[in-house]
Amino acid sequence: MSILVVGLSHRTAPVALLERVSVSGDALAKLLLDVRGEPTVSEAMVVSTCNRVEVYADVDRFHGAVTAVTDLLATHCGINQEQLTPHLYVQYEDRAVHHLFSVACGLDSMVVGEGQILGQIRVALKLAQDQGTVGSVLNELFQQALRVGKRAHADTAIDRAGASLVGVGLTLAERELGPISGKRALVVGAGSMSALSAATLVRSGVTDIVIANRTYDRAVRLAESVGGRAVRLTEIPAEIAEADIVISCTGAGSCLITDETVAGAMGRGRDLFLLDLALPHDVDPGVRALPGVTLVDLESMQQAGVADDIGDGGRAEAIAAVQTIVTEEVAAHLEAGRAARVTPTVVALRSKAAEVVDSEMGRLISRVPELEGRLRDEVAQTVRRVVDKLLHEPTVRVKRLASSPGGDQYAEALRELFNLDPQKPEAVSRMEVES
Incomplete structure (x- = not known):
């Protein structure tokens, strides 16, 4: 069996397409189970974030598995294969492991070095474990990917090479509004990205934070954790009228914040910064036409390449250090895999x-x-010692040789x-x- 990755990300697809292929909740679980149900697939996982959808599988046939996974992605996302295929990338065996470790370290993120991807990988692994679609191969691989990501953040300056998407967004907010310390912020949503947004606002000196969410109890819990207050979604227009910064990241599937809502909340001479981190969009792009309103979303960040413009100190050195870690860890993983494959033969001998x-x-x-x-016992022990000594050298050597390229021979x-x-x-x- 071999590791296969089929996916698309902000590097290969426009945000508009990523918006259409975004899968979550029951749809994500269904895609996961359908991939695992393919005859060519023995284990499966899906990593789905705001800027990537990737299917990882342990497969026995390359071409058949690629075709099956591509078909399922197109079917589940309601997109013609002709539209989807040009934006897909396929990684196999060694390259697939290298890709996963790079993703876990944040090297493949829109903002290089962001740490949120580790949590997203952990969530993907937990879902696959709950659904019973992973076994020893993918479970061990993803556990190692998490360790590699943690090592990259602990041993290098990659954290300082790039902030999270929220951090980048707030840097852009300061370009428009000046220092945001003391500003009033509205966070729409109460999921993991919203929690990250609220925490980042607090670290930036924003103390007046309002959380709006469909489930009011969740809004209350998040608001209490950051010393803010909670409101219901119906109160969003009134809160926008008082806010300087709005961060929305619900992925509700439709625009929660329309241009009419924002227009009605804008007073003369005031500025408003909106950061839309949701796929599909939470904020109507039409708000950009309103005076005093600045909207930054994933698409505009992608087009402007802001991830490469901010926090550049030591960036090249940090990236090079993480790339070295990834190379070392991939080599160690492959060596361990080759050694493990010879173990049944040694045990059989x-x-x-x-x-x-x-x-x-x-x-x-x-x-x-x-x-x-x-x-009699002494004779038996002597015979066993002789056999063990005769077998020791060849078994040690075959394990050592098996960890080298071509070692299976x-x-x-x-x-x-x-x-x-x-x-x-x-x-x-x-x-x-x-x-």
Whole structure:
């Protein structure tokens, strides 16, 4: 089996298309289960964020799996394959592992180095575990990806090379409004992105924060955590009239904040900054035509390349350091994988040797019945020690050689020379005990 990635992101697709392929909730779970149900797929995961949708799968056939996953993405998103395919990327085996680790470190994010992707990967893994679509292969791979991402943030300055999307958005707000400390902010939504937005506002010195959400209790909990207050969605127009900054990130599927709402809330001579981090959009793009209103959304950030313009100190060095970490971790993962593949062969060899020792000891005892007690045990231990010493060097060497490119050939030669079957019940049972 091999790792396959099929996906699209802000690097390959316009935001308008990402908006259409965005999947969440029950639709995301259904896509996940349908991918896992394909005959070519043994395990599946889907990472779906505001700027990427990626399907990860452990597959036994490359072309068949790519076709099946592409078909499912198009079907679930209601998009013709002709529209979708030009924006897809496909990574396989080593490249797929490298891609995942790069994503986990924030190297592939719209804002390089942002840490939110780690939480999104963790959520994707939890969903796949809950739905039963992952096994040992993807579970171990994604656990390692999370460790690699944490290492990148702990060992390098990648955190300072780029802020989160919220941080970038607030930097742009300061360009328009001046210092935002002391300003009034409205956050629409109470999910993880909204919580991040509220926390970032607090760190920026904004103390007057209002949380609006469809589920009022969730708005209350988030508001209490940042010392703000909660309102219902019906109160948004009145709150916009008092706000300097509005951050919306619900992904409700329709515009919650229309140009009519904003126009009605604008007073003469005041400025309003809106940051729309939702896919699909929460804010009607038509608000840009209103005097005093600035709207920044994912599409405008993508087009302007603001992620590359902000916080550039040491950026190149930090990225290079993280790239080195990714290269090291990919090599370690592949080496461990190759070594693991030879383990069943080594266990089968030792199992066969144990069978031979037991058989020969049985013959010896039947031919020399007076060989009893301590003397018989000593003979058995001596024979086993001889066999262990004979097998030690070749098994150590085959494990070492298996971790090098083409190392599978050594295990294959061992199986051929000793007529080994790693799937025999005796070998499998022994491997379970030794592991």
